[in-house]
Amino acid sequence: MPNVTIAKPRDSVDQDQFLTILSREDAIARFEAALFPRNIPSERKSLADALGHALAADIVAPIDVPPFDRSNVDGFAVRSADLAGAGESVPVRIALNDEMIACGTAPVQPVLTGTATSIATGGPVPRGADAIIMVEHTQPLGTDAIEIRRAALPGQFVSYAGSDIARGETLLRAGTMIGSREIGMLAACGIAHVAVVRRPRVAVMSTGDELVQPGETLRPAAIYDTNGAIVTAAVTENGGDPLFLGAIADDEQVLETAMRKALETCDMLVLSGGTSKGAGDVSHRIIARLGLPGIIAHGVALKPGKPLCLAVCDGTPVVILPGFPTSAMFTFHDILVPILRRLAGLPPRADAQVTAKVPVRIASELGRTEFVMVSLVEADNGLIAYPGGKGSGAITSFAQADGFLRIDALADQILAGTEAVVTLFTPHVRVPDLVIVGSHCTGLDLVTEPLARAGLSVRSISVGSLGGLAAAKRGECDLAPIHLFDEKTESYNTPFLAEGLELVPGWRRMQGIVFRAGDTRFEGLSAQDAVRAAMVDRACIMVNRNQGAGTRILIDRLLGSARPDGYWNQPKSHNAVAAAVGQHRADWGMTIAPVARAAGLGFIPLAEEHYDFAVVTARKQRPAVQAFLAALASPESHAALARAGFRPATAEN
Ligand code: AMP
Ligand code: MG
Numbered sequence: 121m122p123n124v125t126i127a128k129p130r131d132s133v134d135q136d137q138f139l140t141i142l143s144r145e146d147a148i149a150r151f152e153a154a155l156f157p158r159n160i161p162s163e164r165k166s167l168a169d170a171l172g173h174a175l176a177a178d179i180v181a182p183i184d185v186p187p188f189d190r191s192n193v194d195g196f197a198v199r200s201a202d203l204a205g206a207g208e209s210v211p212v213r214i215a216l217n218d219e220m221i222a223c224g225t226a227p228v229q230p231v232l233t234g235t236a237t238s239i240a241t242g243g244p245v246p247r248g249a250d251a252i253i254m255v256e257h258t259q260p261l262g263t264d265a266i267e268i269r270r271a272a273l274p275g276q277f278v279s280y281a282g283s284d285i286a287r288g289e290t291l292l293r294a295g296t297m298i299g300s301r302e303i304g305m306l307a308a309c310g311i312a313h314v315a316v317v318r319r320p321r322v323a324v325m326s327t328g329d330e331l332v333q334p335g336e337t338l339r340p341a342a343i344y345d346t347n348g349a350i351v352t353a354a355v356t357e358n359g360g361d362p363l364f365l366g367a368i369a370d371d372e373q374v375l376e377t378a379m380r381k382a383l384e385t386c387d388m389l390v391l392s393g394g395t396s397k398g399a400g401d402v403s404h405r406i407i408a409r410l411g412l413p414g415i416i417a418h419g420v421a422l423k424p425g426k427p428l429c430l431a432v433c434d435g436t437p438v439v440i441l442p443g444f445p446t447s448a449m450f451t452f453h454d455i456l457v458p459i460l461r462r463l464a465g466l467p468p469r470a471d472a473q474v475t476a477k478v479p480v481r482i483a484s485e486l487g488r489t490e491f492v493m494v495s496l497v498e499a500d501n502g503l504i505a506y507p508g509g510k511g512s513g514a515i516t517s518f519a520q521a522d523g524f525l526r527i528d529a530l531a532d533q534i535l536a537g538t539e540a541v542v543t544l545f546t547p548h549v550r551v552p553d554l555v556i557v558g559s560h561c562t563g564l565d566l567v568t569e570p571l572a573r574a575g576l577s578v579r580s581i582s583v584g585s586l587g588g589l590a591a592a593k594r595g596e597c598d599l600a601p602i603h604l605f606d607e608k609t610e611s612y613n614t615p616f617l618a619e620g621l622e623l624v625p626g627w628r629r630m631q632g633i634v635f636r637a638g639d640t641r642f643e644g645l646s647a648q649d650a651v652r653a654a655m656v657d658r659a660c661i662m663v664n665r666n667q668g669a670g671t672r673i674l675i676d677r678l679l680g681s682a683r684p685d686g687y688w689n690q691p692k693s694h695n696a697v698a699a700a701v702g703q704h705r706a707d708w709g710m711t712i713a714p715v716a717r718a719a720g721l722g723f724i725p726l727a728e729e730h731y732d733f734a735v736v737t738a739r740k741q742r743p744a745v746q747a748f749l750a751a752l753a754s755p756e757s758h759a760a761l762a763r764a765g766f767r768p769a770t771a772e773n
Contacts (some may be wrong), residue, residue: 170298185309192499202214226244230246319361323365325367325389325391379410411436446493493521560601571751585601655682660685663690688704
């Protein structure tokens with residue numbers, strides 16, 4: 121991949137950064153070249169302490185397991201040839217040797233032809249014997265003989281020496297993460313201590329004057345330090361031993377002191393924030409003084425994640441992740457995790473990647489490797505990766521996201537239907553039991569609550585009513601919540617159903633005009649009059665809704681061909697509309713009554729909207745769908761919906 125070299129912009133003479141933007145691949149290659157090969161330190165641990173560490177070297181089995189031919193049952197050690205003619209009607213009498221082989225006793229007497237020795241499960245098979253007869257398949261004949269009425273296969277119920285683990289065999293490979301299973305194998309071979317890779321100590325620091333630690337009080341204009349907690353946890357998840365050092369102010373001297381101190385004891389230093397343009401961004405300047413070779417890449421053609429800074433200071437990797445939490449996460453997982461795992465002696469994380477089909481086209485910028493957050497759902501023919509919000513500041517999209525996909529710098533899109541590799545944030549796919557794709561409503565959480573309590577996982581992906589119907593038709597979800605008004609039939613939802621979908625009534629939501637309580641331009645008017653008045657007031661700004669939203673259809677009906685100021689502000693949720701009005705970004709918009717009420721805003725009712733469920737008939741019998749339908753019909757959720765301001769529906773209304 122070629123370097124993307126961007127000339128120094130003329131208006132930033134005082135800005136000595138982002139002179140050369142490296143491609144993702146170049147940045148990784150240069151970083152690796154500066155770090156490897158290197159000596160990965162190991163330490164000796166007792167079995168108990170080795171749990172969760174990576175083996176530093178291959179382990180070769182020092183003994184056979186079992187160490188001797190061992191009986192698997194309680195019974196008698198025999199010569200199988202003695203029983204060749206035995207059968208239901210042909211009993212064979214075998215004389216008993218004067219010995220009982222218990223667990224832990226070595227046999228003394230050989231089993232000669234026509235004799236057997238009593239043996240317990242786990243006992244060593246005596247010389248001469250080649251099979252074990254279960255005690256249940258024998259009859260005692262006095263005290264010194266038994267009768268057997270069945271033949272024995274040579275080797276039956278015998279575990280031969282080394283059949284479990286053979287001496288000299290490679291028992292465990294270097295890089296294996298030691299769990300209880302591995303500890304069991306080591307113990308079986310008598311190994312009490314192993315060499316493990318010393319977990320790399322990773323110092324984690326956040327930077328920014330605006331950062332406050334969770335648990336502390338948020339002051340005005342401050343935000344909670346998200347990266348500190350995420351990076352610390354992700355270091356542990358990938359074999360590192362994190363040392364979180366808190367959020368450091370944007371003060372060159374304070375930060376430099378903290379970084380130098382961290383470098384004294386740590387194998388790696390990961391900062392976040394302070395790498396993008398801004399007077400307070402000082403960490404990259406400090407790095408240049410901390411050791412050689414210093415900065416390897418500052419500015420990588422990633423989206424988001426361009427401000428990533430990779431450095432090596434006297435052998436220690438120093439990384440500054442971008443400040444935005446999602447950007448920090450993408451770059452951490454894509455670029456840092458492979459390095460961290462190598463330092464931790466772990467192999468690349470194969471279990472952290474799955475392939476999934478992308479259901480919709482995703483546009484992408486040419487020249488930058490783009491990361492897109494995705495939620496995974498199980499469709500009829502495999503995994504589907506739903507793209508989430510692309511804003512680099514959107515931490516909330518984490519909640520529904522399983523991982524991310526990477527769009528190559530040279531691609532300007534991913535076509536709908538493409539199979540893409542998804543990197544998981546946490547290496548196991550959580551495929552939800554119930555998948556809801558469509559229009560979101562806060563009432564939905566009230567109905568799905570009992571499912572969550574019953575241990576069923578619910579994934580709700582908000583793509584609007586039309587997007588939900590399309591997903592349902594493609595078999596990507598169990599149900600699609602919709603609220604679509606059909607002008608021709610003057611009815612909701614039913615006219616939009618396609619074959620294979622059936623409508624289950626949900627609830628009714630009062631849609632109307634939201635405004636700030638006390639605003640005399642709206643107070644006391646009907647919705648139609650309020651909108652008319654707003655349109656003639658040039659100072660009045662509206663907030664619209666996105667194309668495809670049921671609410672948008674209502675707004676367009678009220679507005680006709682008018683395009684008032686604010687029309688192009690088209691957020692995607694009821695809550696965003698209420699927030700815009702509440703924060704004076706707009707004066708009116710359309711939302712649902714419960715949302716207006718929760719935000720403490722004024723509300724003029726316009727029309728009751730039907731929020732129903734298009735259920736995929738082929739999936740209706742699935743337990744999770746049945747559980748959902750039962751919850752939807754239950755008196756408990758009807759009461760909860762009513763309390764929240766919704767009117768539960770029945771087939772009649
Ligand atoms: P910076 O690179 O410092 O300019 O940060 C870019 C954006 O990320 C700013 O909006 C910061 O407030 C935000 N940010 C930086 N560090 C953190 C952090 N540790 N947690 C949450 N947001 C952060
Ligand atoms: Mg900052």
